[in-house]
Amino acid sequence: MESTPGRISVQTHVLNANQQTAAANRERFATEGLLVMNLMSAPGAGKTTLLEATIKALQGQFQLAVIEGDLQTDLDAQRIEALGVRAYQITTGTVCHLDARMVARALDAFPISGLDLLVVENVGNLICPASFDLGEGLRVVVCSVAEGAEKPKKYPVMFNKANVVLINKIDLAAASGADLNELMTNVRDVNPDATIFALSSRTGEGMGAWIHWLQQAVELRAVPVMAGMSSRRLGPAL
Template structure:
């Protein structure tokens, strides 16, 4: 897992400007083949009768050659602890401006960016919008977003496989967000590591394409457990695929009984109005909370002044 390998060290950039890393750790690059022995590390994977090697055993639920489970757990706690501090700062910033921030996560090729651009086109002019784009390289997706008229800022993670709260915080310094707006954070295409990293968002939104297979929620349970809503995307292709929608939904709810599931297609428009209605409902609730908090502050001030 990336919390122990240091895959993103010194690589991340916001609009081409390097981000100073907050965690100094790295891993050795091993060239060529080397013999696999168990003498130097804990043997934490199991071998089943079906010849499945399970490296998810042990306290860390991961494996790194030459590193004990205890050390891996400590490193992960340190990294995630620091990330959570930055995430809380981001969350406080969003709350202060009544901004609804959503973390869009999926595997590569799920249609996430196409769905996002269609969403932006339908919402454009109705409320303030902004996007933070995360990719290992290029600014292609940010350019696609800007073509809709919505401001977008590109984060390139280099070797990193996910965004973190520190990167997002740097992006927020350069991105003008209006009060009561909607911020979409499109994460790097990856159903593993983004699950562990809180960005300060209100909700994780996981996008699953019907072209990927209905068992994705079981294969990548951490992500579907962390998400509040799943968008089953590209449903216009269902007539041409052997995809069991009910089985997929059952798998998702087995991992996360409370997950909300919507069927959408940016191509046909199916489900888009329901998706937009959910977005507006979440925003309205957040704005109402913000106004209520302001009213309480005003009342407290009145009381202190004995007005």
């Protein structure tokens, strides 16, 4: 087929090496029997505060641990440990995302047996982490209303790959002039299948529904299938 002299067919996905490591991580998680959540957002969307509130709600019910990804500092790991939950900090230096190999290396130093849920809090960034599978079973993207309603349209890949989108800081909706409905519509446009929760991890508003959903996910060790998904703008029933 290839007649050009010196041309060699390659046909290899650029992220092949990462995908293989992610598959190995996924197998390891399955063997250990835990759910792994990859938690992603822009810097300042409130990932860590949300995680603290989520941990407080699930503590005592499930065995939890957290892997934190940041460019610098172990401040986030300290915040998690302050709650009495084991945390491991990956500092990436200058790398703007976690990849499967970094997680695999962390697992060598951070035992996961006996866990029900491991949360991997990714580097705050709405672009790069979207491309790197870590081997997780659940992808959660947090978007705060203060970021502006158009963010899902501007960063569609990140939102498209999420199982769950948490719209955070709804207590600030009025103050920031953000239209919550427009934000929800934009999330839905780029990801018809996402499960969306609007909440405030500081006031606790809306947290109940998210926690209930997550409890189901941890018990199933998988993403629960919700009835009536993709219902907005659907045409007549088939």
